Amino acid sequence: MATEEYFDIPILDLGEALQNPGVAGQKVVGALESVGFMGIVNIPDFDVEKLRQCCQWFFSQPWEVKSSLMKKEFNSNNQNVYRGYFPVLENSASRKEGFEIAADVQSDDPEVIRGNWFYEKSIWPPENGDFKFKKTMIDSYSRLHQIAMDILKLASIGLGFKYNAFEDLFKNKPCSTFRLLHYPPWDGNPPANALIEDNKVVTTPVHTDSCFLTLLATFQYHGLEVLTPEGKWLPVRPNTKGLVMNVGDLFSKMVGGRFVATQHRVLDIGIDRFSVPFFLEPRFDADISVNILKGPSHELSRDVVQYGPWVLKRMEDKGFFEFKNLPKF
Numbered sequence: 001m002a003t004e005e006y007f008d009i010p011i012l013d014l015g016e017a018l019q020n021p022g023v024a025g026q027k028v029v030g031a032l033e034s035v036g037f038m039g040i041v042n043i044p045d046f047d048v049e050k051l052r053q054c055c056q057w058f059f060s061q062p063w064e065v066k067s068s069l070m071k072k073e074f075n076s077n078n079q080n081v082y083r084g085y086f087p088v089l090e091n092s093a094s095r096k097e098g099f100e101i102a103a104d105v106q107s108d109d110p111e112v113i114r115g116n117w118f119y120e121k122s123i124w125p126p127e128n129g130d131f132k133f134k135k136t137m138i139d140s141y142s143r144l145h146q147i148a149m150d151i152l153k154l155a156s157i158g159l160g161f162k163y164n165a166f167e168d169l170f171k172n173k174p175c176s177t178f179r180l181l182h183y184p185p186w187d188g189n190p191p192a193n194a195l196i197e198d199n200k201v202v203t204t205p206v207h208t209d210s211c212f213l214t215l216l217a218t219f220q221y222h223g224l225e226v227l228t229p230e231g232k233w234l235p236v237r238p239n240t241k242g243l244v245m246n247v248g249d250l251f252s253k254m255v256g257g258r259f260v261a262t263q264h265r266v267l268d269i270g271i272d273r274f275s276v277p278f279f280l281e282p283r284f285d286a287d288i289s290v291n292i293l294k295g296p297s298h299e300l301s302r303d304v305v306q307y308g309p310w311v312l313k314r315m316e317d318k319g320f321f322e323f324k325n326l327p328k329f
Contacts, residue, residue, distance in 0.1 A: 007226055007234035009035060009244070014147070015042040017154055025158030032155060032247050036260035037226055040151070040215070041242040046143055048241060050136050051180075051217045055274040057131045058099050059182045065125050069099065073325050082117040086322040088184060093194040094321055095186060095203040095268070100179040101137055103145075111173070111284060117326070118175045118284050118308060141178045144215055144278040145170075151213065151245060159255075165292060169212070169282035175307070176281045177211075183223070183266065183273040190268070197233075203273070204266035210314040211248040211279040218244055221273045227263040235267075248279070249314065250307070256291050284308035 010031035017024030031038040069085040072078050088097045101122035105112060111119050124134050149170065156165040170176075183203040186194070190201050203223070218224060218238045225233050236244060252261040266273075282288065289305040315323045 005234060006237050007035075007037075007228055009037040009039050009226075009236060011039040011041055012151075012154075013042045014040050014150065015044050018044070018150060021154055021157050021163070025154045025156070027158070028151065028154045029158035032251075032259040034260070035226075035229065036247040036252075036262035037236065037264075038245045039237075039239045039242060040147070040245055041239065043147060043242055046147065046242075048217050048219070048243070050140060051276040052219055052274070053131065054133060054136055054140070055180050055182065055276065057133050058125065058180055059097070059274070061125055066097075069123055069125060071322070080120060080123050081327060082120045082323075083122050089321055091191045092321055093191065093202055093205045095190075095194070096181050096183045098179050098181045098322065100177050101141065102175065102177055103141060103173075105173050109173070115327075116284060116308075119173065137178065141176075141278070144178065145174070145176060145280070147243070148176075148213060148215055148278065148280040155259075159293070161292070169286045169288075169307075170280070171283070173283045174281055175284055175311075177279045179277050179279070181275045181277065183268070183275075185270050185272065186268050194268075196265075201268040202265050203268050206263050206265045207318060207320075208261040208263055209246065209248040209279065210250065210311050210318065211281045212251045213248050213280050214246050215278040215280070216244045216246070217276040219274060221269065221275065223267045223269045223273050224275075225265050225267060233265075250282075250288060250311070254288060254290060254292055256293050258293065281311070282307045 010027065012027060066085050067075055070078055071084050071086055072081045074087055083100055083102060085099045086097065088095060104121050105119050109119065127133055152166045153163040156163050186201055194201050196202055220238050220240050222235060222238060224236045226236055228234055247259045247261050249261045252259050284307060286307045287304050288307045288310060289303060
């Protein structure tokens with residue numbers, strides 16, 4: 001039997017990197033500008049098992065609970081439009097259900113008052129004391145945010161800038177999304193739009209992430225494939241103890257394309273698959289027109305572009321089903 005070929009992405013020992021950021025920064029930059037993906041291991045104060053427990057607990061909840069948390073697009077009786085639960089849609093090539101939260105802001109914040117649903121409060125299922133779901137999710141969000149900022153500090157140093165070159169984008173009300181995902185295997189015949197080459201079937205079609213960067217807990221599950229620089233689709237090995245990181249469209253944009261937002265997809269592996277992505281996003285009104293590599297002279301001549309309207313257009317263009325028919329505000 002032939003041995004399966006994998007795409008071996010660079011691996012960063014984060015504990016060691018934080019002790020030697022100069023060398024590590026160069027490694028991070030090399031990974032982000034060549035393949036746009038990187039494995040993260042030896043992460044201080046991080047336990048991927050907690051994320052697995054969150055998946056197991058949430059997706060075992062009865063349908064009545066999930067229905068009460070559904071976005072309004074999927075349950076017209078509910079008021080939440082951006083955060084919460086989305087179900088598996090039949091005949092969609094994107095075969096997954098998910099639950100997502102964010103960091104809440106104060107209810108009297110001007111963005112909340114004007115109806116900006118990027119800052120919609122997270123909603124939560126009831127708990128019976130068997131597992132501290134809400135606390136674990138909130139704590140994990142905070143830790144993943146800090147891990148993402150650590151990686152950005154290393155990237156800044158590797159680019160020859162101060163360690164906090166990207167920091168301002170994420171101060172005060174970032175729009176980051178923390179999501180639990182369950183990919184059920186296809187039953188019977190999948191729709192034609194899920195069929196790809198070599199008799200493979202997708203549960204998430206080809207895409208790039210719109211955000212700044214993504215941190216992904218893959219657990220032991222295979223299924224993630226990336227398009228290599230040579231134009232070949234290859235699987236990424238699961239990172240059972242750590243995370244997989246990839247560059248988003250926005251990060252690539254703000255360094256003039258030097259960092260690569262690599263196309264990727266998820267395949268049906270014949271069993272239930274779970275993963276947990278954290279999508280790092282700036283605050284809604286962050287100016288993303290800056291090209292970090294060009295410096296102050298570039299800033300004098302540019303037009304301001306806010307993150308919120310920019311990413312809304314990206315979501316519309318990409319047609320992600322979980323973000324369809326979002327209301328205007």
